[in-house]
Amino acid sequence: MKNPNPLAPAADPLLMFSLGRVWAIAANTMTELIRQKVFYVFLIFGIVVISSATFFSQFTPEDQFKFIKDFCLGAISIIAMIFSIVGTALLIPAELERRTIYTVLARPVFRVEFLLGKFLGQVMILLVTVGVMSVVFAGVILAKEQVMVAEARAVFAATPAEMRVPGDSAESQVERIHRNAWDSNLVKAVVLICVKYTLVTAVTVFVSSFSGSVVFITVISFSMYLIGHLQSIAQEAWAAQMDVFRKGFLVVVGLLIPDLQKFNVVDEIVLGKALTWGQTLFTSGYGVSMTLAYLLLAWLIFEFREI
Amino acid sequence: MSTTLLHSWAATYRKKRWVVWIVVAVVMLFALKTPMETHLTQVHKELRYGNTRHILKMRDHLSQEMFLAILGGFRGVSADIFWILSHVDWERQLFFRMDKRMDLTLMLQPLSMHYWTQAAWHRAWNMSYAARVDPHEPKETVRLRNEMRWIQAGRETLERGLEVLPESWEMWRDYAWLLKQKQQSYLEAAEANRRASELPGAPIFLRRQVADCLYAAGKHDEAYELMRRLWQEGEVHHVPTFRKRIPELEAELKIPPEKRIFPR
Numbered sequence: 001m002k003n004p005n006p007l008a009p010a011a012d013p014l015l016m017f018s019l020g021r022v023w024a025i026a027a028n029t030m031t032e033l034i035r036q037k038v039f040y041v042f043l044i045f046g047i048v049v050i051s052s053a054t055f056f057s058q059f060t061p062e063d064q065f066k067f068i069k070d071f072c073l074g075a076i077s078i079i080a081m082i083f084s085i086v087g088t089a090l091l092i093p094a095e096l097e098r099r100t101i102y103t104v105l106a107r108p109v110f111r112v113e114f115l116l117g118k119f120l121g122q123v124m125i126l127l128v129t130v131g132v133m134s135v136v137f138a139g140v141i142l143a144k145e146q147v148m149v150a151e152a153r154a155v156f157a158a159t160p161a162e163m164r165v166p167g168d169s170a171e172s173q174v175e176r177i178h179r180n181a182w183d184s185n186l187v188k189a190v191v192l193i194c195v196k197y198t199l200v201t202a203v204t205v206f207v208s209s210f211s212g213s214v215v216f217i218t219v220i221s222f223s224m225y226l227i228g229h230l231q232s233i234a235q236e237a238w239a240a241q242m243d244v245f246r247k248g249f250l251v252v253v254g255l256l257i258p259d260l261q262k263f264n265v266v267d268e269i270v271l272g273k274a275l276t277w278g279q280t281l282f283t284s285g286y287g288v289s290m291t292l293a294y295l296l297l298a299w300l301i302f303e304f305r306e307i
Numbered sequence: 308m309s310t311t312l313l314h315s316w317a318a319t320y321r322k323k324r325w326v327v328w329i330v331v332a333v334v335m336l337f338a339l340k341t342p343m344e345t346h347l348t349q350v351h352k353e354l355r356y357g358n359t360r361h362i363l364k365m366r367d368h369l370s371q372e373m374f375l376a377i378l379g380g381f382r383g384v385s386a387d388i389f390w391i392l393s394h395v396d397w398e399r400q401l402f403f404r405m406d407k408r409m410d411l412t413l414m415l416q417p418l419s420m421h422y423w424t425q426a427a428w429h430r431a432w433n434m435s436y437a438a439r440v441d442p443h444e445p446k447e448t449v450r451l452r453n454e455m456r457w458i459q460a461g462r463e464t465l466e467r468g469l470e471v472l473p474e475s476w477e478m479w480r481d482y483a484w485l486l487k488q489k490q491q492s493y494l495e496a497a498e499a500n501r502r503a504s505e506l507p508g509a510p511i512f513l514r515r516q517v518a519d520c521l522y523a524a525g526k527h528d529e530a531y532e533l534m535r536r537l538w539q540e541g542e543v544h545h546v547p548t549f550r551k552r553i554p555e556l557e558a559e560l561k562i563p564p565e566k567r568i569f570p571r
Contacts, residue, residue: 056391062421067387074384229378232348255337260380262347267383268356271418279350286343293336296329 021109025117026124033087033125042079046133049075050140061148065180068144069270072137073189076130077266080197083126085225088204089217091118096212101307112299119205119295123198130197134190145181149174185274189266192280195287196263200225202294203258209298210305227253228260258290355418355471369411377415386415390422402434406460413464420475423468431461431485458489479503480513483520493524511543522552531556538568
């Protein structure tokens with residue numbers, strides 16, 4: 001059912017473009033995703049992983065908090081990756097399979113509105129999931145901190161004065177625990193995770209714009225995700241040894257696929273080597289511009305797609 | 308003919324001009340991609356993020372899944388898993404496997420000062436002691452040689468760590484402590500303590516440690532000069548060790564009474 005005139009029903013789509021319709025589709029998509037049981041399974045799985053990060057009590061306080069932060073941010077990233085690739089891959093093919101897309105597009109709804117609505121619905125669910133997991137993450141850190149502070153005070157009180165380290169006090173130990181537990185830079189890590197997986201969602205929407213197979217979309221999107229991580233490594237490590245043909249191929253890949261390593265700063269943030277807010281915003285700006293580019297490409301392809 | 312063609316193109320353009328604008332926007336956004344990435348690469352280099360070459364060197368030691376996980380952005384989690392496994396090896400006294408796993412952790416997260424200091428401590432203290440009292444090795448000379456090897460491994464761990472994190476006073480302090488306690492290399496320990504004490508955030512006692520190491524190295528005149536200077540800086544350095552050692556050195560170095568801190 002090809003649309004003979006992609007600009008219909010208006011002469012200029014920008015004049016008639018309705019954010020209200022986009023919001024209606026986005027809200028509908030979000031409701032649809034929330035009603036799926038798999039959403040809760042993944043969310044509960046993520047929360048369980050985050051909560052289990054507190055089990056390593058035989059390590060030093062520095063180790064324990066590092067483990068909690070690494071495991072929690074890792075769990076958030078994994079769940080966000082699954083949502084942004086698998087969740088998004090199901091969106092448009094499911095509409096095609098159920099034929100509900102025809103009832104939507106038969107109304108005065110532009111294809112771009114449909115596509116954007118689907119994307120925003122998925123991004124909202126991604127943000128809600130990351131938000132919920134981040135709150136649990138903060139709760140886990142708080143709980144661990146309280147337990148460790150209580151332990152430190154008890155151990156200090158039980159230690160005879162002559163066996164204490166000179167200059168040491170219960171408060172200095174509490175301060176050390178507090179310093180290891182809380183780091184405002186973790187907010188930057190969560191922001192960059194959100195931006196990265198919003199971009200991955202846009203890449204998956206782009207692949208969905210020309211394919212109706214869930215398996216194909218998932219595999220291609222996941223491959224693009226891996227290439228996105230590998231390309232800068234390939235450029236740095238192997239570019240010098242490559243022939244012109246391969247180098248050219250690498251340049252093309254570098255031009256078309258976003259470099260996802262640029263968002264891979266979570267480990268360094270956990271180690272206390274954080275980006276400034278300016279650098280975080282610049283990285284986010286890079287992510288947003290790439291998201292926009294992939295959405296525009298998806299629109300272009302989806303507009304002319306035979307449905 | 309050409310006019311008709313032009314009219315036809317113009318008509319097509321009017322109908323599809325939004326396509327042209329989208330293409331222009333996409334091209335512009337992709338044109339921005341490379342400069343933005345170059346800037347971010349520069350920022351990451353300045354902050355010493357990433358360690359591609361180290362990761363690639365590790366390919367032979369890792370499973371395919373672990374390697375992909377590391378490249379896919381889960382480097383910190385992978386390092387933590389190796390560290391936890393190395394701890395399990397320690398509990399089981401599987402020191403060579405532990406050594407390998409600690410190396411993998413260090414390669415994955417070279418910016419973690421804590422991993423460097425812990426790995427060095429395990430090698431120079433725990434593993435070396437285990438080698439010294441190894442019940443499976445009857446020859447004492449072999450046990451002592453093995454002990455020395457582990458201590459040296461601990462020293463090299465900290466030296467590698469200091470190449471990556473030269474601004475960490477904690478690592479210089481641990482390096483000095485190892486040189487002093489395990490290798491009795493007091494002059495080198497004094498120098499390491501001096502480096503540690505000059506870094507921001509270093510505790511004040513590290514300056515006294517320099518004097519202490521110089522004294523242990525037999526450099527009594529230099530040790531005295533430093534102790535004297537520190538003593539004159541104020542109450543914070545009036546510690547029992549100095550109270551005992553300064554008069555001893557003043558007597559030993561035959562310092563004239565009028566120049567002594569503790570005149571007879």
